[in-house]
Amino acid sequence: RKEVEQDPGPFNVPEGATVAFNCTYSNSASQSFFWYRQDCRKEPKLLMSVYSSGNEDGRFTAQLNRASQYISLLIRDSKLSDSATYLCVAGFQKLVFGTGTRLLVSP
Amino acid sequence: NAGVTQTPKFQVLKTGQSMTLQCAQDMNHEYMSWYRQDPGMGLRLIHYSVGAGITDQGEVPNGYNVSRSTTEDFPLRLLSAAPSQTSVYFCASSDRAGYNEQFFGPGTRLTVL
Numbered sequence: 001r002k003e004v005e006q007d008p009g010p011f012n013v014p015e016g017a018t019v020a021f022n023c024t025y026s027n028s029a030s031q032s033f034f035w036y037r038q039d040c041r042k043e044p045k046l047l048m049s050v051y052s053s054g055n056e057d058g059r060f061t062a063q064l065n066r067a068s069q070y071i072s073l074l075i076r077d078s079k080l081s082d083s084a085t086y087l088c089v090a091g092f093q094k095l096v097f098g099t100g101t102r103l104l105v106s107p
Numbered sequence: 108n109a110g111v112t113q114t115p116k117f118q119v120l121k122t123g124q125s126m127t128l129q130c131a132q133d134m135n136h137e138y139m140s141w142y143r144q145d146p147g148m149g150l151r152l153i154h155y156s157v158g159a160g161i162t163d164q165g166e167v168p169n170g171y172n173v174s175r176s177t178t179e180d181f182p183l184r185l186l187s188a189a190p191s192q193t194s195v196y197f198c199a200s201s202d203r204a205g206y207n208e209q210f211f212g213p214g215t216r217l218t219v220l
Contacts, residue, residue: 097151
């Protein structure tokens with residue numbers, strides 16, 4: 001079993017839709033959680049950190065459920081430019097990346 | 108600031124050849140790491156360093172060596188290239204191991220024939 005698991009997708013949504021990604025992690029000692037975005041053939045870039053209280057950045061909302069070892073990302077009002085792969089990350093000292101969830105937003 | 112730089116961008120090797128992938132950062136970050144990314148496998152940690160003179164193995168260290176003689180540089184050496192090492196290699200740095208954002212370099216695309 002992978003230490004960080006994500007649904008690979010792809011998730012195909014129309015512009016303006018709301019889409020949610022989920023991720024589970026197996027290491028209960030994990031203390032740091034992030035969502036990264038990766039465009040095709042590019043390096044990953046931080047989208048947002050994930051805090052226990054949940055956090056929001058514009059159209060993006062991240063939630064952490066430590067009891068269920070579960071992280072989520074909600075994207076509201078999807079834009080064409082949101083098309084990318086979203087990587088879930090969890091860890092303590094060593095960060096472990098999930099394999100990513102691919103999002104395709106169509107006109 | 109250039110951030111994290113990697114050279115070369117592309118490389119083709121023959122089986123058995125050795126080479127060094129270069130990584131440098133100008134953000135004075137203590138933590139640096141090397142990942143490889145393969146289709147369907149995500150990013151897998153090869154080696155990491157929490158400061159100059161300190162390195163440790165990640166998830167997939169076999170066939171790779173690293174050293175950290177300065178804060179800025181963290182080269183990855185392939186000792187004897189194998190086709191299984193065909194991958195995209197990313198170097199990353201952070202100012203605090205495992206806690207803060209990692210900044211990634213643009214990657215090196217390596218093909219081993």
